[in-house]
Amino acid sequence: MTLDARLVDPLDALHLGREGGAFRVGLVVPQSGTLGLTGPSALDGALLAAHEVNARGGVLGRPLELVLVDGGGAPQPVAAEVRRLLAAGALDALAGCHTSDVHRAVEEVAAERIAYVFTPPHEGGSRRPGVLCTGIAPAAQLGPAIARLTELHGLRRWALVGNDYIWPRSVHRAAARLAAGAGARVVLERRLPFGTVERSVEPLLDELRATRADALLLSLIGRDQVLFNRALRRSGLDRRLVRLSGSLEENGLLALGGDGTGTLYAAMPSFATLAEEPRQLLAERHRALCGPWAPVLDAYAVGLYDGLHLLATLAARRALEPAGLARAAAPLLRAGRRTVHLARAEGPGFAVLP
Structure with missing residues (x-):
């Protein structure tokens, strides 16, 4: 054909x-x-x-x-x-x-x-x-996911990490409201300019440990999300943190080399959800x-x-x-x-x- x-x-x-x-x-x-x-x-x-x-x-x-x-x-x-x-x-x-x-x-x-x-x-x-x-929009995309993950994992302390532009800012505002509605709170919020993950990641991993977050919302996109998840894997935090992303799709997961922790979730209208x-x-x-x-x-x-x-x-x-x-x-x-x-x-x- x-x-x-x-x-x-x-x-x-x-x-x-x-x-x-x-x-x-x-x-x-x-x-x-x-x-x-x-x-x-x-x-x-x-x-x-x-x-x-x-x-x-x-x-x-x-x-x-x-x-x-x-x-x-x-x-x-x-x-x-x-x-x-x-x-x-x-x-x-x-x-x-x-x-x-x-x-x-x-x-x-x-x-x-x-x-x-x-x-x-x-x-x-x-x-x-x-x-x-x-x-x-963010509230409709994340609302059911945050409620479901709170039920599954008993989440109480969310960290929000994204790129620094209009979509992650809106996502973080919605996520803070949704987390509060589920009985949790935001203990850390960081937004990174495009392409700065590699030089910013170690201090951010230290902050994730210090705040004792049990859940992580990722609104990093594309290559930045891949690099951050790789850093979480190297640190071992990928097994401690329940991670939710509104932008992780099949190509990003393949670039990450897959994930076997059982703690990485996506709320996307993805190919898999058809x-x-x-x-x-x-x-x-x-x-x-x-x-x-x-x-x-x-x-x-x-x-x-x-x-x-x-x-x-x-x-x-x-x-x-x-x-x-x-x-x-x-x-x-x-x-x-x-x-x-x-x-x-x-x-x-x-x-x-x-």
């Missing part, structure tokens, strides 16, 4: 014509930076969605093409790349799976101009016309189109896959106008909403808790 999906470089999108009047979606996905390890999987999820749309005749008879923008850089340069593409009329819609600070910068240039679907877990709050968040039959069918289509050595599908890939299908459906209904996008998308989002299940790391993969 041949993959019927075209990936276009931004320079080509700016300067070359569209073959067959293609419907072009700007795809903002990290190919570098802290979250870059998720990029290949997310890209495969998008390509698989584009292939399926094209196999059904495209978008109103136009082939769906993806214009890849590296979303792994700093917010303003990424937003500037999107602005150039929009100014040239090179995009018909926009989809993104990247950090929330990049999202807010892209929203500034995309809102009220084009339909923009942002698919990962997000910090909550309102969005401007034309911007749809299909992921989940119902068995859809999960198997999606994996089979991915393997058939991308080969047996393709990246493992993860939460970000599944979110972007769904987001591209949502955009294609709205475009087919001629419902991409920013002013009416949220209203047009509402019934589709309700019908397609995935439940966030608590999953425990077991070796190289996740097992969903019943």
Whole structure:
């Protein structure tokens, strides 16, 4: 089976014509930076969605093409790349799976101009016309998980460790309220700039010991989360602390080398949490189109896959106008909403808790 999906470089999108009047979606996905390890999987999820749309005749008879923008850089340069593409009329819609600070910068240039679907877990709050968040906000994502883990492990003392940007800040505020509601308290909070885990980790491990935390919420992302979990393993704290993450997915767990402690949990709408039959069918289509050595599908890939299908459906209904996008998308989002299940790391993969 041949993959019927075209990936276009931004320079080509700016300067070359569209073959067959293609419907072009700007795809903002990290190919570098802290979250870059998720990029290949997310890209495969998008390509698989584009292939399926094209196999059904495209978008109103136009082939769906993806214009890849590296979303792994700093917010303003990424937003500037999107602005150039929009100014040239090179995009018909926009989809993104990247950090929330990049999202807010892209929203500034995309809102009220084009339909923009942002698919990962997000910090909550309102969005401007034309911007749809299909992921989940912190309280809804973490509430059931914190309650369940408190019941399972009798947790009383939480530490919160994340990167220093808008999403972890919102996560930590929600987690403090949720922990208090479960009869626990926060005894330590730290936020680390991207790429600083290796030089910050030893003092932070000492603080975790000194505060006698029994639970750790991780809102570090990508490579930073992998490095921190490796440090916990070296110190032995991985066996003492119950760890919960709202950003750990299959690629991060594989980069960690798996986990056998029974104390590492994720609250993500991950590939593992799909119902068995859809999960198997999606994996089979991915393997058939991308080969047996393709990246493992993860939460970000599944979110972007769904987001591209949502955009294609709205475009087919001629419902991409920013002013009416949220209203047009509402019934589709309700019908397609995935439940966030608590999953425990077991070796190289996740097992969903019943």
